[in-house]
Amino acid sequence: MRRRAGLGAIQKQRLEQEKYKDKGTEIQENQFEQITKQMEFFKVNLEEFATKHKNEIKKNTEFRRQFQEMCASIGVDPLSSGKGFWSVLGIGDFYYELAVQIVEVCLATNDKNGGLITLEELRERLIKARGKRKEHQEISKDDLLRASQKLKSFGSGFNVIPYGKGKYMIQSVPGELSMDHSTILTQASSSNRAYVSVSYLKKELNWEKERSENALEHLVKQGLAWIDTQDTYEKLYYFPSLFNDCVNATAN
Amino acid sequence: MGEVEIDWPWQYNFPPFFTLQPNPETRAKQVQAWKSLILEYCRKGRLYLVDVRESSHIPLFNNSNINRKLEESVIISILSELQKTGHAAPVDKAKHRWEIYWHTLDEWASMIYGYISSRGFNNSVLTLYELSQGEDVQTEEFYTIPQEVLIKALQVLEKDRKCELILSDEDQGVKFF
Incomplete structure (x- = not known):
């Protein structure tokens, strides 16, 4: 015989539900406490790790890269904040310092290259300026790219322009550069002569005259390209930032 | 004109x-770089006069x-820029021939007056030849300075009443005070 649900049964059920609820809250609280503890623990560990490896962070480029990757995998950007426990890592300091030095090199060479510099030249100049100690020398392209990316947040005045395969230029003057412009830089660097022309772009990329001229004139307007009208055949557009004698010349 | 030994700046290559830039x-x-290069080239080569019509024979x-x-x-147009700072001046109306002052006339003047004072030649008369070609000035920066430039420098001193030029046909001299 089936028993009908009586008042007692309902009360019993409610009681059970309340117990479950309490238990649930308890578990949640426990978990929260645990996570907080874990975070605390993590933080303490990380701080320990940081103080222990502070020198390593400053010295070792591979270490920095791996650390950055580790942070990225858990969704943390140690460079985005100078506050909190990340700052004790010194990693932000490292990139901050590097960024300041990048700006210095860009300013010093702006006069000759119009505010466009290859990552290679930037690295060489920076290393020279940083002094002879080994740790000062171990600056990788990866470090430079990260620090430069940070500088982008200051506005349109700073830009990282990829050109060619794994090659980058740092632009330190305001002005948008399009795909066409970086393609032209790629062509100028691969021609190894630091210049291109309308007919060269026609031959290599099958670009129409108009397209090439528009892009090239834009680069002249930006102060990144110089024109040479003494070629017997056509107007040439030169990039001091890719011209060997310019790259090797002492700044100022 | 002999070869001038100079460390060319990167721009030279x-x-x-060599094309005036539109931007x-x-x-x-570019003009700034040309100005420095012209002065440096003339200083190294001890050139005081440039004839623009001869420019294709000048490696510069x-x-x-x-x-x-x-x-x-x-x-x-670049020499005209140099003129603004007292580093060049045309000597003919057509602006073909230019005196280049890698030291400005003021600088030449104070150099010469410094030499005179250090030698105690105040109140004495020197010929322009002595002052520019004489044995005593062989180690001075203004040794072999052409007369035309020398006179202009001395005229600067004359204005300050530090000397008086004596420019008659047979005697070209200067009395320092």
């Missing part, structure tokens, strides 16, 4: 350096290695 900022840098304005030369009109 950069073909567009005003780039052009300003004609880099045969890259087959690029600076146009005469561009040269004149």
Whole structure:
């Protein structure tokens, strides 16, 4: 015989539900406490790790890269904040310092290259300026790219322009550069002569005259390209930032 | 004109350096670089006079290695820029011939007066030849300075009443005070 649900049964059920609820809250609280503890623990560990490896962070480029990757995998950007426990890592300091030095090199060479510099030249100049100690020398392209990316947040005045395969230029003057412009830089660097022309772009990329001229004139307007009208055949557009004698010349 | 020994700046091998740039900022840098290069070249080669019509024979304005030369009109405009700071002056109306002052006339003047004072030649008379070609001045910066430039420098001193030029046909001299 089936028993009908009586008042007692309902009360019993409610009681059970309340117990479950309490238990649930308890578990949640426990978990929260645990996570907080874990975070605390993590933080303490990380701080320990940081103080222990502070020198390593400053010295070792591979270490920095791996650390950055580790942070990225858990969704943390140690460079985005100078506050909190990340700052004790010194990693932000490292990139901050590097960024300041990048700006210095860009300013010093702006006069000759119009505010466009290859990552290679930037690295060489920076290393020279940083002094002879080994740790000062171990600056990788990866470090430079990260620090430069940070500088982008200051506005349109700073830009990282990829050109060619794994090659980058740092632009330190305001002005948008399009795909066409970086393609032209790629062509100028691969021609190894630091210049291109309308007919060269026609031959290599099958670009129409108009397209090439528009892009090239834009680069002249930006102060990144110089024109040479003494070629017997056509107007040439030169990039001091890719011209060997310019790259090797002492700044100022 | 003999070879001038100079460490060429990177721009000298950069073909567009010889084409006047359309972008005003780039052009300003270019002109600045040309101004320094002209003064440096003339200082190294002890050149006091440049004839723009001869420019294609002067390596400064004609880099045969890259087959690029600076146009005469561009040269004149750059020299005119140098004129603004007292580093050059045309000597003919057509602006073909230019005196280049890698030391300004003021600088030459104070150099000469410094020499006179250090030797105690105040109140004495020197011929212009003595002052520019004499044995005593062989180690001075102004040794072999051409008379035309020397006279202009001395005129600066004359204005300050530090000397008086005596320019008669047979005797070209100067009395210092």
